[in-house]
Amino acid sequence: MSTDRPDPDALLRRLNAEASPKRGRLKVFFGASPGVGKTFAMLESARAKRRDGVTVLIGWIETHGRTETAALLEGLEVLPARRVEYRGVVLEEFDLDNALARKPDLLVVDELPHTNAPGSRHTRRWQDVAEIVEAGIDVYTTLNVQHLESLNDLVNRVTGVAVRETVPDSVLDGANEIEFIDLPPEALLERLAEGKVYVPDAASRATRHFFRRGNLLALRELALRRTAEHVDADVQTYRRDHEIQPTWPVAERILVCIRPNPESDRLVRTARRSAARLRADWIVAYVESPEQPPLSAAERGDLARTVRLAEELGAETITLNGPTVSEAVLAFAQKRNVSRILVGKPVHSHWRDRLRGSLLEQIVRGSGDIEVLVIPGGSPRSPGDAPERRRPPRPGLWPFFFSLGVVALCTAVCAAMLGTFDNSNLIMVYLLGVAVVASFYGRRPSALAALLSVAAFDFFFVPPHLTFAVTDTQYVVTFAVMLLVSVLISTLAARVRAQAQAAGRREERTQTLYRMSREVATARTEGEVSAALCRHVTGAVLGPAEVFLPGPNGGLVSPSTDGPLDQNERAVARWAYEHRSRAGLGTETLPGSSALYVPLVGAHAPVGVVGVRPAEELLPLAPDQLDLVEALAHQAASGYERVHNAEAAEQARVAAESERLRNTLLSSVSHDLRTPLATITGAASTLLDPGGLDETGQLELKEAIFDEAQRLNRFVGNLLDMTRLEAGPVALEREWQSLEELVGAALARLDRVLRGHTVTVALPEDLPLVRLDGVLFEQALVNVLDNAVKYTAPGTTISITARVEAATVSVEVADAGPGLPSGTEERVFEKFFRGGTGPAGSGLGLPICRAILAAHGGTARAENRPGGGALFRLVLPLEPPPPPAREDDREQRDA
């Protein structure tokens, strides 16, 4: 392995840190214990900053009544506290929203590990600070070493004082600057004696115990080491930035196997310390396997907490699946090049390992090159929080009756076989019974069946019959073997069953993801993606789900106005969206919410949030369920992005198309307007000064002017019609119309144009009335006829026919011209399409014709006639005819 290259992950992190310029800088004033003067140092620095012209806001400060500290506050602006009433007590808290709104350059917030009053946005102050830093504001804050998450248990062991308020190491690691505030223990004790150190409860024995010289020395050492680690990290950053040959080996990778118990927290903390020392990546894995029964609620809670802790400490977390825990762990370790596996020391009794095989042993055997470290399990569980026995819900007593029944049946069968078959064959029948029970109901009922079988066999079939006494001692061996085989069968069958169930659960999850991805892949609208996401998330956590997407004015909106989730929790969704992290129920942010909000983060930006209220019995959510929801959210996010991209592409295509049309329109308009105008202008100017032009010549010019003006008029009419038809749905003036009448009107309008052609009209006498817009349909006919005239030679025939077919009536206009160029039968209806040989035309007549027919629910098509020439067919749907006119059809004079 090459060592001459900086770790790419680290480089990436560094790049990311630089790529977000808006992030504020975090400076931590770090101390070994209370009383070393962190707050004092912080305020002095802040004052210095202010002198440099930086706007400083004191977000939260605890002076603990120390006058020299209070004096430093003078002249600095202090943010008013937020007052929260909780159970009748008014608590003062740091006002996060106000601080964000004020946007100072530098915000000073004391006591990072503080726990916020219930109902605050975040449970912890360090989360407030993180949000402020994210918002681009620099922050000064203070922290004592005993509050560091990874050192928590160590501090506990050294000092005997349990610290409840901890801060994830990642916060300190992420700090841009750490200033270590050091005070030798002797000086501190002196200050303590002088009463210069604020101690919350000086009388408490624990507190007095804490401020012992030995403790202070130990804490100081821990703090110094922690600071040194940070400095070391800075040095590495410096080396990397300046491309100095690294002196450290290739990063190690540590895999930590956690189990759903409280001790795992300690394992995770230990792993964090090793990882930090080795500068290794570390992965915290929970393994699901069919060997294990489903988790109890308490176990799920433990697991969720451990996973969260691991994430806070900077680990990658993952849930593995495998036939056995050891196989899953080893396979994953190999795949990810893990150099070291950390497992907890077994806490269960020795005989269990003997029965089932020890996990530790299996891992160690299969580990090959990988180091396996066993970390001591923590303090034994106190009786109070002993978890309930994990076991699948009891199906009642029925399985036991079932095994009783099976054994009875076996006995009956054996009784029938007795005499014909040897006793050893009877044993087979019983074994079969045990196997049947095991495959249906698992271990316990099948164990019962095994015992009963032995008893029944002894009682009924081993001489002396109908007693449990045994004359032949050989049968003792038979019983023992029979029992052993039965138990073995039942164990194996039960395991197969459990594996099948686990495989079923995995399969279900895979299926869910597969179905989701398929639905997302075929979804064409946001709504379809949302629907799929809601459905699958609901299926995963058995609770209502709702999707929130960014609305037009930047806010998050739910597609449904009456969503299943509490509308007052929009702010939680908003927070999850903006910070791209989970919020609400079961998270560290606004955990009081009734629902969990997971952001849908796409490749570039968050695209929305999905909120879900999981079913009560699933709370807290197990990591695999959270993973599933996250995976679904991720798929949905890419789905939304795809839909957006498709929409953008479609818009671009439409824009390009309309651009092309506009260009064609402009060239067409300028050509088709100018051609007749040129003729008119030329002819008119000649007529103004006829010179030697004779009467016939003058008449010809006059006719040319008239015809060209008509043509111009038709063209302008077409342009107006097209505009009107394209402006949106056309309001049709539908009336019952006679096609004959409309054909007549069209022919009358084109009288002059049609002069050169022979027109034949053959309409059936019994043509029904058609409900249509007469003016528009007449125009459609005019356009088709005009087109026929344009493309055929004078003297040829144009024939108009009509016929009724099924529920349609069609009008056909056939000409005897050259026909349509092959392949253009459809294209002639495109705007501005011009037949190759025809004269200049507007290229609008036929598209208008088709648009008019379409508006009536009909069609316009063109084809070439077998005998030559083109045929245009306008097809209209027929409606039931109107009630007939009431009239006597008698001749009037007979009346």
Place this chain on the structure above:
Amino acid sequence: MSSATPEPSSPPRLILVVEDEAPVLRFLRTTLGAHGYSIVEAITGQQALVDAATRAPDLILLDLGLPDIDGVEVTRRIREWSVTPIIVLSARGREKDKIEALDAGADDYLTKPFSVGELLARMRVSLRNASRIPSASSEPLFEVQGLKVDLAARRVFVDEREIHLTRTEFNLLATLVRYAGRVVTHRQLLRDVWGPGSAGKSHYVRVYMGQLRHKLEVDPARPRYLETETGVGYRLAAE
């Protein structure tokens, strides 16, 4: 009947032309002057109302798209006190406006652009009808291009061949004859032939017009007598 001059021995007819487009005005002034009409010009609706009252024109040519008052409204106001024939000028596709103007009392309409032949023909018909109004019913015989209608005897001939019509067919034809040369809207036909309360049954008109055409016309799809004004109504050829 295609004479280009007004009836002899009468003083020049006075035409009020209401039009705001100068080129159209110029064209009408020249053309109508050449055909022996006198002209009064108005370019707004207000001015038209004043001129209609003070100059007592024989006929009004009224453009529907005026800058101040809507042409239909001008028609309505003039009709409040005057029976002077009004011919409205409008573009194709504005059939609703035309019907409105006709309902408001206009005698006929012309679709822009129109030819001088069409214009003069409409004007002749309107002027003739105006002069004939008091004795409209006293002229029982109508004749045009071989079509003869005897209103009193209720008999119809085409090229001397008698055509037998049903009662409704005859009533329909008789109504058209009364307004011969002028457009008659669907609504007016329904009201006059089928009586009030038949509004909205425009298909009656279509059916009976079809029957009438098949009985009277040589080629019903290219009628000589019964012209269709699509979207507005029908016109019986008068010349």
